[in-house]
Amino acid sequence: MAERRVIRTDYLARVEGEGALSVLLDNGRVEHVELRIFEPPRFFEALLRGRSFLEAPDITARICGICPVAYQTSAVNALESLCGVEVDEPIRMLRRLLYCGEWIESHALHVYMLHAPDFLGYPGAIELARDAPAAVERGLGLKKVGNEVMTLVGGREIHPINVRVGGFYRAPTRRELRPLVEPLERAREAALETVRWVAGFDFPERLVECDLVALSQPGEYAIERGRIRSNAGLDISAAEYDEHFEEEHVERSNALHSRLRERGTYLCGPLARFALNHEWLSPLALEAAREAGLEAPCLNPFQSIVVRSVELVYACDEALRLIESYEQPDRPFVPVEPVAGFGFGVSEAPRGLLYHRYRLDGEGTILDAKIVPPTSQNQGAIEDDLRGVVVRYSDLDDEQLRALCEQTIRNYDPCISCATHFLTLDVERR
Amino acid sequence: MRRVVAGVGNAYRGDDGAGLEVAARLRGRLPEGTELVQCVDEPSRLIDSWRGADVVIVVDAVASGVKPGTVYRFDASDGDIPEQIFRSSTHAFGVGQTVALSRALGHLPPRVIVYGIEGADFDAGEGLTDPVAGAVDRAVDAVLADIKGGEG
Numbered sequence: 190m191a192e193r194r195v196i197r198t199d200y201l202a203r204v205e206g207e208g209a210l211s212v213l214l215d216n217g218r219v220e221h222v223e224l225r226i227f228e229p230p231r232f233f234e235a236l237l238r239g240r241s242f243l244e245a246p247d248i249t250a251r252i253c254g255i256c257p258v259a260y261q262t263s264a265v266n267a268l269e270s271l272c273g274v275e276v277d278e279p280i281r282m283l284r285r286l287l288y289c290g291e292w293i294e295s296h297a298l299h300v301y302m303l304h305a306p307d308f309l310g311y312p313g314a315i316e317l318a319r320d321a322p323a324a325v326e327r328g329l330g331l332k333k334v335g336n337e338v339m340t341l342v343g344g345r346e347i348h349p350i351n352v353r354v355g356g357f358y359r360a361p362t363r364r365e366l367r368p369l370v371e372p373l374e375r376a377r378e379a380a381l382e383t384v385r386w387v388a389g390f391d392f393p394e395r396l397v398e399c400d401l402v403a404l405s406q407p408g409e410y411a412i413e414r415g416r417i418r419s420n421a422g423l424d425i426s427a428a429e430y431d432e433h434f435e436e437e438h439v440e441r442s443n444a445l446h447s448r449l450r451e452r453g454t455y456l457c458g459p460l461a462r463f464a465l466n467h468e469w470l471s472p473l474a475l476e477a478a479r480e481a482g483l484e485a486p487c488l489n490p491f492q493s494i495v496v497r498s499v500e501l502v503y504a505c506d507e508a509l510r511l512i513e514s515y516e517q518p519d520r521p522f523v524p525v526e527p528v529a530g531f532g533f534g535v536s537e538a539p540r541g542l543l544y545h546r547y548r549l550d551g552e553g554t555i556l557d558a559k560i561v562p563p564t565s566q567n568q569g570a571i572e573d574d575l576r577g578v579v580v581r582y583s584d585l586d587d588e589q590l591r592a593l594c595e596q597t598i599r600n601y602d603p604c605i606s607c608a609t610h611f612l613t614l615d616v617e618r619r
Numbered sequence: 620m621r622r623v624v625a626g627v628g629n630a631y632r633g634d635d636g637a638g639l640e641v642a643a644r645l646r647g648r649l650p651e652g653t654e655l656v657q658c659v660d661e662p663s664r665l666i667d668s669w670r671g672a673d674v675v676i677v678v679d680a681v682a683s684g685v686k687p688g689t690v691y692r693f694d695a696s697d698g699d700i701p702e703q704i705f706r707s708s709t710h711a712f713g714v715g716q717t718v719a720l721s722r723a724l725g726h727l728p729p730r731v732i733v734y735g736i737e738g739a740d741f742d743a744g745e746g747l748t749d750p751v752a753g754a755v756d757r758a759v760d761a762v763l764a765d766i767k768g769g770e771g
Contacts, residue, residue, distance in 0.1 A: 298661065
């Protein structure tokens, strides 16, 4: 008689948002792996319809509390490209600085509060804090500096409200940015310490086999702009996204999985960025990667925590560079006249590629919007990885296997509330 | 005496906005030395807001399965609040975990009161359901009473 084991985790306690994973093992054979992400109700896409294009950055910023800047940036990129506007260089640099703040906060949260406890055998950050308070304080300190950058540049108290189509409502003076320098220098040291810390963790052996997709912008580690590239030779603009990527409904799942039409499942996020763009990291970040024994491409998703930490170093370093070279622009924004048609925008959210598409009428009213968050794009890769982990480690007992599956999911830093824009407590039980 | 009153939630997920609404209603009604915080992202950021405070009062929505509009009040000054009740949040790091983390790090204020408002509808959309709107009124009064009574 076949022994059937069902490993389920209904609540991924430390994943942002909610999700449920079911794994069905039949006599050691993996029968079914499903990370449950629910059918996106597309609430925000519906909310955008009929609104002015100028409202898009504010509305989309509210989709995710962790990565509002990513949503704003992809939105303004899409609308500015449609309207034929190129923002002034200081504005672009200011946006990149704001985005660095978001990377610092998001990566610090994920590395310290969510993922590191997995590697160190703790149920969560609270237990880790009891034994290693200095490490957790270091993580909270990093997060705080990221938040300070976002508050100052993004005008954020509740949501970053300073970003607008064409630029910013108000651009800070050089002097106003100065108070960020000392905290960022401290954060950069803490980030270097973070790389050394996580490099010493034990990493289960896994290899990503699908295509890696990231933005690429020669001359810089792409964050707020770039062409969409893959390690298999894809090289397209945001406007060509829908020709090459599709969202498909997966049997037995409510989720839409993104796939490359020609190539299937793909992965975006830190591993893809590092593989495609490592040469554009700052010397300090590259040195930190080298000391951590990280070589490009790094294809072990468990080592994404190391890549994320290297990106933390980079984001601090880059923020300091941007502040150093910043000159207050003559005008905080470029006037933008609406143009009827389709606009396409992408940027690198902390967890990967974020795609926006808008259709406007000649008055600037949004006729429809499409948003593809990184977690939707990575869903197929996550499930493939889970399947591999379960096959390889099926001799573990249920509790150990459950923990390893959760750790595997966190390799991708999924923002499940982003992917679903939805909360449900209806969990399938079987 | 330094106090922090924090409302936590997501106004775009129906009743999950209850804590934010309580904070909004308290604006202008709190005594000197009280800082009002609205937290819409993830609560671990609250830890910094209450470092060095004497009292903190946190209000969040919960989905524990009881009657919608039920208002829980927990005194977390001496012990953690039931994690089960606050774990069903949309946030990366729940309020219960945030309090516990702050305690583990040794900077939880001496007085900690946590309110949980049971929600009915956490689907995407704006606005509170009727029972939760009523509960917001009661929670506002309760927070003011805590402060007036010197409890908070």
